[in-house]
Amino acid sequence: MLKQLMYAFIDRFGERLIPLMPNPIDQLKLSHIKLNGLHKKHERPLRIVHLSDMHIGFQFDYEDLIHVIKQVNQQKPDIVCITGDVFDNLDRFKENSDRYIPLFKTIQAPHKFFVYGNHDQRAHRTHDLERVMQHAEIEILNNYGKYITYDDESIYIGGTDDIINSGGNIDQMLHNKTYHAYTIALIHEPDFARFTKRFDVDLQLSGHAHGGQIALPILGAPVRPMLGRKYYRGLYTLKYRQHKMHLHTSTGLGTTHFPVRIGARPEITLIEINK
Numbered sequence: 545m546l547k548q549l550m551y552a553f554i555d556r557f558g559e560r561l562i563p564l565m566p567n568p569i570d571q572l573k574l575s576h577i578k579l580n581g582l583h584k585k586h587e588r589p590l591r592i593v594h595l596s597d598m599h600i601g602f603q604f605d606y607e608d609l610i611h612v613i614k615q616v617n618q619q620k621p622d623i624v625c626i627t628g629d630v631f632d633n634l635d636r637f638k639e640n641s642d643r644y645i646p647l648f649k650t651i652q653a654p655h656k657f658f659v660y661g662n663h664d665q666r667a668h669r670t671h672d673l674e675r676v677m678q679h680a681e682i683e684i685l686n687n688y689g690k691y692i693t694y695d696d697e698s699i700y701i702g703g704t705d706d707i708i709n710s711g712g713n714i715d716q717m718l719h720n721k722t723y724h725a726y727t728i729a730l731i732h733e734p735d736f737a738r739f740t741k742r743f744d745v746d747l748q749l750s751g752h753a754h755g756g757q758i759a760l761p762i763l764g765a766p767v768r769p770m771l772g773r774k775y776y777r778g779l780y781t782l783k784y785r786q787h788k789m790h791l792h793t794s795t796g797l798g799t800t801h802f803p804v805r806i807g808a809r810p811e812i813t814l815i816e817i818n819k
Contacts, residue, residue: 596751597796604798628661755795
């Protein structure tokens, strides 16, 4: 209860600062990562766009999302992955969340997936977000996975429930995996990778930490959230015995608590994967 009151106070203070601050989305960057690991050589690599941490309703707004989706569609992705914290706090969201359904529906990709973040579940109104995603034709991977096909190659993609609020379940996420294939896991909190690497997962996509949101030269990011302290931004390679897994932690798109980004620009990430 005390923690909730503290966050409420910080959020209210941060909201008052929003009109005084520049919009971080003006510094939006496109990051480009190339990986190997698919089982076949393809003429065109698999193209994944990774988005995270919009926090709609705090500083990031409807017009910002229009701009982001335009940039996403220009990448011509095969898969779009959204790794949580779409809304900042649905209990305090001043608009009708259904307004965002037609906008999310304009994301152009054969496959679109979403997993819950800690803010998505903070207000205990996941049914609202679930309705938005379902009507926008974005599939929720909630301790669930499935095979998809890219250019005659099977790829397994799954996601867990939010780790902080619900624990998540990788075993359940991989339950439908009956044969070996390149495997992608969407998990909001990046530091959970120390467990994910023990499973047959090739790539984990995460967000949560906002790249620290404020990252200083030499010092780095002095404030990092729980389960976002070690792997808080960028691309990592983790090993467990003979297995190697990549982790990408997005710096995200929005802000939370304080409407400030320093040294942690918001990003859209294009990940290209081939053999």
